[in-house]
Amino acid sequence: MDRDEWRPFLKRWSEEWIAGHDPERDAPLEAEVVRDGWLGFAPARPEEIAAAEARLGQMLPPSLRTFLLATNGWRNAGSFIYRLAGTAELGWLRDMDEHWIDAYGGYEAGDVTDHLERCLQISLAGDACVLFLDPGDVDGDGEWAAYRLASWSGEGPSRHASFGDLMGDLHAGFHALCKPPGRTRDEWDVHDHAGARPGDPRDAAG
Numbered sequence: 001m002d003r004d005e006w007r008p009f010l011k012r013w014s015e016e017w018i019a020g021h022d023p024e025r026d027a028p029l030e031a032e033v034v035r036d037g038w039l040g041f042a043p044a045r046p047e048e049i050a051a052a053e054a055r056l057g058q059m060l061p062p063s064l065r066t067f068l069l070a071t072n073g074w075r076n077a078g079s080f081i082y083r084l085a086g087t088a089e090l091g092w093l094r095d096m097d098e099h100w101i102d103a104y105g106g107y108e109a110g111d112v113t114d115h116l117e118r119c120l121q122i123s124l125a126g127d128a129c130v131l132f133l134d135p136g137d138v139d140g141d142g143e144w145a146a147y148r149l150a151s152w153s154g155e156g157p158s159r160h161a162s163f164g165d166l167m168g169d170l171h172a173g174f175h176a177l178c179k180p181p182g183r184t185r186d187e188w189d190v191h192d193h194a195g196a197r198p199g200d201p202r203d204a205a206g
Contacts, residue, residue: 001063001164003043006070012183013171014039017076020180033075040071044087048072052087056120058135060090061144063164064122078170079177080150081131083124093121093132100130100149107156112137112147119147122163128152133163 001009014037021029033039049068053059060068073086085091093100094117107113112134123131129150137145143162148170160166175184 001066003066003069006067009171010040010070010074011038013174016180016184017174020178030075038071039075041073041086043070044068044072048087052090056090056092058120059142061133061138061163062142063162064133064144067163067167077123077131077167078174079127080129081123081126081148081170083126084131085122085124089124091121093117093119093130096121097130103151104149104156112145112157112159120144122146126150131166132157 014033017039018029018034018037046069049060049065068087073089074084076082077084101116104113105116112119115134115136116132118136119132119134121130121132123129127150129148129152131146131148133144133146135144139145139161141162143164146160146163146166147157148160148166149157160169171184174180
């Protein structure tokens with residue numbers, strides 16, 4: 001997705017998160033989230049992205065770069081990730097949360113757990129859960145494979161083809177768990193009744 005595609009998808013996600021908020025169950029919403037109807041932050045400037053790439057020694061994959069141009073970080077990427085990193089907060093898993101490497105290194109032979117030390121952590125806080133990208137697993141479009149790893153799942157990292165695909169899955173998971181009111185729920189109800197749900201919630205973000 002480019003910046004213009006990210007914005008409506010993330011705006012809808014924000015509206016649904018606010019609509020589904022339960023004061024008795026959930027942490028209080030930040031005042032600016034309610035005021036702006038936006039779980040994100042101001043867009044990253046191109047020079048901030050360039051500085052992050054220089055610091056990391058890697059060009060960021062396309063879907064993450066365009067996401068950052070829409071919002072420099074994100075709150076509540078689903079029910080188990082509380083914050084996504086902005087440009088100044090991105091870092092290598094080995095430097096930010098080495099305990100994941102200690103716990104899962106070599107979890108399954110031949111998969112990403114053999115190479116966790118090279119992965120880029122993109123989440124800052126979560127419920128025993130972390131998100132990361134693998135710069136050693138790149139497709140023809142320059143996208144890095146993206147992963148979610150949760151210690152409570154009883155499984156190893158779950159792979160997605162790109163950061164954009166991971167975000168689509170996190171959005172779908174939020175809907176499956178919380179069932180917030182809004183356009184996405186209405187559209188899913190229609191498709192469920194017809195016997196087929198759309199595969200990617202981003203397709204209906206406009």
